[in-house]
Amino acid sequence: MNLKPIQSSINNIKPIFKREFVSFFNSPIAYIFVAVFLVVTNWLFFTRFFLTGQANMREWFGLVPWLFLLLAPAITMRSWAEEKKSGTVEFLLTLPIRDWEVVIAKFLSSLSFLAVVLIFSLTIPITIGKLGDIDFGVIISGYVGAILMGAMYLSLGLLISSFTKNQIVSFLISLSVLFAIFIIGSNNVMSFLQGPLASIMQFLSSATHFNSIVKGIFDSRDIIYYLSFTALFIYLNIQTIGSRNWR
Amino acid sequence: MIQVQNLTKKYNETKALDSVNFEVREGEVLGFLGPNGAGKSTAMKIITGFIAPTQGTVKVGDLDVVDNSFEIREKIGYLPETNPLYTDMKVHEYLKFVAQARQIPKQNRQDAIKRMIKVCGLDSVIHKTIDELSKGYRQRVGLAQAMVHDPDILIMDEPTSGLDPNQIVEIRDLIKKIGEKKTVILSTHILPEVTATCSRVIIINNGKIVAQGTSDELTSARAGQEIIYAKIRGDKERVSSVLSEYNQVKTVKTFSGGETGVHGFGIEISEGDGRELVYRCAVSNNWTLLEMYRKQENLEDVFRRLTTTEE
Numbered sequence: 005m006n007l008k009p010i011q012s013s014i015n016n017i018k019p020i021f022k023r024e025f026v027s028f029f030n031s032p033i034a035y036i037f038v039a040v041f042l043v044v045t046n047w048l049f050f051t052r053f054f055l056t057g058q059a060n061m062r063e064w065f066g067l068v069p070w071l072f073l074l075l076a077p078a079i080t081m082r083s084w085a086e087e088k089k090s091g092t093v094e095f096l097l098t099l100p101i102r103d104w105e106v107v108i109a110k111f112l113s114s115l116s117f118l119a120v121v122l123i124f125s126l127t128i129p130i131t132i133g134k135l136g137d138i139d140f141g142v143i144i145s146g147y148v149g150a151i152l153m154g155a156m157y158l159s160l161g162l163l164i165s166s167f168t169k170n171q172i173v174s175f176l177i178s179l180s181v182l183f184a185i186f187i188i189g190s191n192n193v194m195s196f197l198q199g200p201l202a203s204i205m206q207f208l209s210s211a212t213h214f215n216s217i218v219k220g221i222f223d224s225r226d227i228i229y230y231l232s233f234t235a236l237f238i239y240l241n242i243q244t245i246g247s248r249n250w251r
Numbered sequence: 252m253i254q255v256q257n258l259t260k261k262y263n264e265t266k267a268l269d270s271v272n273f274e275v276r277e278g279e280v281l282g283f284l285g286p287n288g289a290g291k292s293t294a295m296k297i298i299t300g301f302i303a304p305t306q307g308t309v310k311v312g313d314l315d316v317v318d319n320s321f322e323i324r325e326k327i328g329y330l331p332e333t334n335p336l337y338t339d340m341k342v343h344e345y346l347k348f349v350a351q352a353r354q355i356p357k358q359n360r361q362d363a364i365k366r367m368i369k370v371c372g373l374d375s376v377i378h379k380t381i382d383e384l385s386k387g388y389r390q391r392v393g394l395a396q397a398m399v400h401d402p403d404i405l406i407m408d409e410p411t412s413g414l415d416p417n418q419i420v421e422i423r424d425l426i427k428k429i430g431e432k433k434t435v436i437l438s439t440h441i442l443p444e445v446t447a448t449c450s451r452v453i454i455i456n457n458g459k460i461v462a463q464g465t466s467d468e469l470t471s472a473r474a475g476q477e478i479i480y481a482k483i484r485g486d487k488e489r490v491s492s493v494l495s496e497y498n499q500v501k502t503v504k505t506f507s508g509g510e511t512g513v514h515g516f517g518i519e520i521s522e523g524d525g526r527e528l529v530y531r532c533a534v535s536n537n538w539t540l541l542e543m544y545r546k547q548e549n550l551e552d553v554f555r556r557l558t559t560t561e562e
Contacts, residue, residue: 015354016352016354018351019348019351019352020352022348022351023337023340023348027337027339027340030339031339090333090335090338091331091333091335092335092336092337093335094296094301094331094333094335095329095331095335095336095396097301098299098300098301098324098327098329098331099324099352099353100321100322100324100325100353100354101352102321248301248302248303249302249303249317250303
C-alpha cells in the first residue's frame, strides 16, 4: 500500500491544525465561553446533585446539549469568517495545500479545543466518584456521545462560518440552525405531528440520539447519525470553499 | 515561463478581464500597470490559483493553473494586495508556520527563516506580535512570507502601497535584488515604480491590455509626436504664422515669455527633429532663439492617454 499521499496530507494538515488550535488560546472570546460553559454546568449540576443525592451524571449530560448550542458556534464562528474578513483566506488557499486538507485541519482543531473543554469537566465524575459508586461505563458513553454531538455541531458551525465575513452573524445563524435541529424531536414539537413526519423529525433531531447514548445505550444508528451528518457538513464545507473556483 | 492565453474572468456580468494574452519570460520583472479596478489583482488571483478563470488558460511551464494548481502553488510566492497576516502571531511564529505549511524540510527551516529575516530586515521585530508592527514592517513580513520557500516565481500585488517614501525605496531595492534571480510579476499604479523596478510593462485598462513593452518602448512609440518649447525674441504673431506654414508643424501655441519682447511657443511636430527646424527658422528670419527644449511623452502621459476614455 502506498502511504505517501496520506503522509503528505498529514504534513499539510499539521501546521494549519496547530496554528488554528493555538489561535483559540489567543482569543478572549473562546476563554469567556469556556468559562461560562464550565461554571454554568457545574453550578446547575451540583445544586441539583446534593438534593437528589444520586451518584450519576445524567443531569449534567442533560445540560450539555443546551450549552453546546452556545459553545460550538462560539468555537467555530471565527474560523472562516475571520479569514475572509482579514483576507488571510487568500494566503491560506494559495498555499500548496488542498482545500479539503484545510477544512479537515480546521475541523480537527475545533474538535480538539472542544475536547480540552470536556477534559476540564472531568472534575465532576472525579468528585462524584469519591462521594459514591458510579457507573463509569455510562459516563464514558456520555462523553463519547458529547464528542460525537460536538463534532456534528462544530462541522455545521464551520460550514456556516464559511458563508459570511462576520463572526457575529456566523455565531447567531449557527446557534439558530443548531437550535432548530435540536428541538424538532422534542415532545412539544412531536405533539403537533403525526405519522411518518413525526418519526422523520425525531430521527433528524440531534437531541433524540444524544439522549439514548447518555443512558448508556450504544446504538449504531445514533453513532451513524452523528458521523454521517458530520461528514455531510464537512463535505459541504469543502464545496463552499471550492466554490471560488466556479467558472 | 508563464503563458496567459485568452484569459477572461467574469464576476456576474461584469468582465474583470477580457481575453487577455501575455507572456512572462524567465528572470523577467513584469509590471502590471493600470488604474484601480483595471483587472490587475484578478489576473494575479488566477495565476496563483485562488480563483479560476471563466475562459482561457494560464500555463506555468507546462502546468495548467486549473488542472495542476497544486504543483504550481509550490513554485509561486504570493503577496496579496491587502497583505493579509495572522496578526495574533509573533513574527517568528508566523514565519515558522509559513515554512511548515510550505513543506520546507525541518533541517532547512531555520536557515530559510534566518535568510528571510536578514533579507527583509526583520531582526528588530522578530519577537513582536504582528499586530504591533508598523505598515512598513508588515509589508516586509508579507514579503518574507512570499519568499521563504525560495519560489521561482514571485507575484506581488501593489507591494509598496501605503508605505512612506523611505520604505518605498527600501522595498523597491529589495524587489530589484530579488528580480535578478527570479521571475517577478508586480502590480502598481505608481508610475515611477515601474521605471525603477520593472524590465517590462503591461498596461491594463477595463480588463484589457492596452499596451505592453519596456518602458522605453512605450514612451518612444509615439516619438514622432514631440513638442518643442522655445522662447524667441520677436514678433509673436509673425513667429506663429511663419512656423505654422511648415508641413511638419501641427500646431503652435503661444505662452508668455517672461521678459518684454520675448514669447514662448509650444510647437507640436508630427515627424522629424523639430529642434533643427525651429533653429533654422529662427536663423533665417533673424529672430533670437533664447531657449529651446524637446518634451517627449513620458510613461505618465502614455498611461493617462491609454487609461482615460475620451468622451
